[in-house]
Amino acid sequence: MNPVRAFLNKFIFTRNIHWGLLVFLLLFLDVKLVVKLAAILFIYALQPNFRFGFGFKNPRLPLFYPFVVCLAVVNTFLYGHFFQLNYLLVLTFGIGFWMACILAVHQIKRIVEKTDAQIIYQTLVVFFLLNTCVSAFQYLRIVFETGALNPFLYQGNYQKYFISTGDYIKGLSFDTSTTNAVINAFGIVFFLSKRAWLLTMMCTVTLLFTASNLVNLVVFATLLLLFVFNTHKVQKTVIVACFALFVVFMAKVSPQNNRYAVNVFEKVFGIRNETRTAQAKPVDVRILPDSVLTVEQRKEKVARLYLDSLGASIAAKRREENKSLVAMVNERPFIPQPSIHSAPFQNRDDTNAYRKELLCFMTKRQEHFDNYAQTTLPGKAIAYWQTGAFVFQHPLCLLTGAGLGNFSSKMAFKATALQFAGGFPQRFAYINPDFSSNHLDLYTYFFSKRADAHSVTNSPASVYDQLLGEYGLIGLAVFFIFYMGFFARHYKRLTYGIPLLFLLLAFFFIDYWFEQLSIVPLFEALLFLNLKETEAA
Structure with missing residues (x-):
């Protein structure tokens, strides 16, 4: 063996931590594509091996990955895209994402196979600890910036944080807060099973501070099932403690998120509680954030705040006129605090460069957006309806999908060169008409609106939507048989591993996680570790 490689191999096993796996996870989960590429180069330089072990009989890795690549190539010929230069670049990029998945899962499996289970466990402990430390640092940075110990209640700086504070708790991936939330969701189930109570609570607190309502809902539904069917007394106590933390967070730390979650739930299911509306006490719109107000309520809020400020100004003048006593010289001067009703404490509806680009794109296709304005459904529900309608109107697409990057995927958004999902050469921009008139229009409509509409509930991103829209029923079948079935x-x-599978199935409704190259490798590492532990037992 090469002396340098021998030294490195000896080093990475020092102190019961697999440093190679740790560095790989830290780099590969980073949001930057170039850092992910560096992670792959690093791990293959450390231990070069390309024996993937794909085979129909007892495959070493999920056959889903090579099958989905084959489907992408077949669709390229089937729909005559092979001679379109711009699409060939899209196809190359798209297959590159799938190949990155294969390269990552191969090395993760190889490391788990050749390493003691306890070392892998301790490596994952360090990973989750680092993620919590980075998340805590991000939260403290907000605290120092705002001067508020609880930024979730801080309305200053034009409500930059307030209800959106969790969006800035991105963890060590520096991706969206949803990615951080999912990572901690895996950690909760993992450490709960390992009876590592402090680590379980650590991941729970970090999850809550990301304020990801959808992830919270899935996690606590999973914990409820574990509480009922598969835990002992101490684990049940820890689960109850997790629920208590959730209640405290929603009631005291970020109560406005509670109302936001209720609003989303009512929109999804079309619920309108007339009794509550009729019997409720009049709400003072002046103290509510703009994100929970209707357009008319926002207008009322502006008018009432103006009248309040006018009245305060008149009252101040009268007090000055009626003053008969002069303040004592040695009296401590009083510095008035800014009013919570003043401009810096209200949400500022700025149009940044990204939003301007979306609005400019919308002006060219205004006739496509009328239907979205007439529905109360969230964007994700509309996206599923669009995909279902599309594939049933095109029988061939129902079978094999519209093709990679042609209907619903991160690659489809990336190829627009509109900076939706990272950069793409402008001169090679590619927009399929079916994607343009469905998910692209849908995304543009919601994400060109105010910031409170920029939610995962309005994003068309979903693994299931991607598989059905671009790979058809065959793609969905391949996923369930050769990926989920593999585990x-x-x-x-x-x-x-069983509750982790349940979590992953639920989280696949939220984003294009395979193309994100983030939570899936972590999930696979946890599942391979679980299989190794039970095999040894």
Whole structure:
């Protein structure tokens, strides 16, 4: 063996931590694509091996990955895109994402196979600790910037933080806060099974501070199932403590998120509680954030704040006129605090460069957006309806999908060269008409609006939507049989792997996670570790 490589191999096993795996996870989960590429180069330089072990009989890795690449190539010929230069670049990029998944899962599996399970566990502990430390640093930075110990209640700086504070808690991936939330969701289930109570609570607190309502809902539904069916007394106590933290957070730390979650729920299910509306006490719109107000309520708020300020000004003048006593010289001067109703404490509806680009794009296609304005459904629900309608109107697409980057994927958004999902050469921009008239219009409509509409509930991103829209029923079948089935067939050996599978299935409704190259490799590392532990037992 090469002496340098021998030294490195000896170093990475020092102190019961697999430093190679840790560095790989830290780099690969980073939001920057170039850093992910560096992670792959690093791990393959450290231990070069390309024996993936794909085979129909007892495959070493999920066959889903090579099958989905084959489907992408077949669709390229099937729809005659092979001779379009711009699309070939899209195809190359798209297959590159899938190949990155293969390269990552191969090395993760290889490391788990060759390393003691306890070392892998301790490496993952360090990973989650680092993620919490970075998240805590991000929160403290906001505290120092605002001067408020609880930025979730701080309305200054034009409500930059306030209800959106969780969006800035991105963790060590520096991706969206949703990614950080999902990472901690995995950590909660993992450490709960390992009976590492402090680490479980640590991940719970970090999850809550990301303020990701959808992830919270999925996690606590999973914990409820574990509480009922598969935990002992101490684990049940820890689960109750997690629920208590959730209640405290929603009631005291970020109560406005509670109302926001209720609003989203009512929109999704079309609920309108007339009794509550009729019996409720009049709400003072002046103290509510703009994100929970209707257009008419915002107008009322502006008018009432103006009248309040006018009245305060008149009252101040009268007090000055009626003053008969002169303040004592040695009296401590009083510095009035800014009014919470003043401009810096209200949400500023600025149009930044990104939003301007979206609005400019909308002006060219205004006739496409009328239908969205007439519905109360969130964007994600509309996206599923669009995909279902599209594939049933095109029988061939129902079978094999519209093709990679042609209907619903991160690659489709990236190829627009509109900076939706990272950069793309402008001269090679590619927009499929089916994507343009469906998910692209949908995304543009919601994300060109005020910031409170920029939610995962309004994003068309979803693994299931991607598979059905671009790979058809065959793609969905391949996913369930050759990816989920790859792990689920070992259900008798899985412990924490089963709730992790449940979590992943739910989280795949939220984003294009395979193309994100973030949470899926972490999930795979946890599942491979679970299988190794039970195999040894």
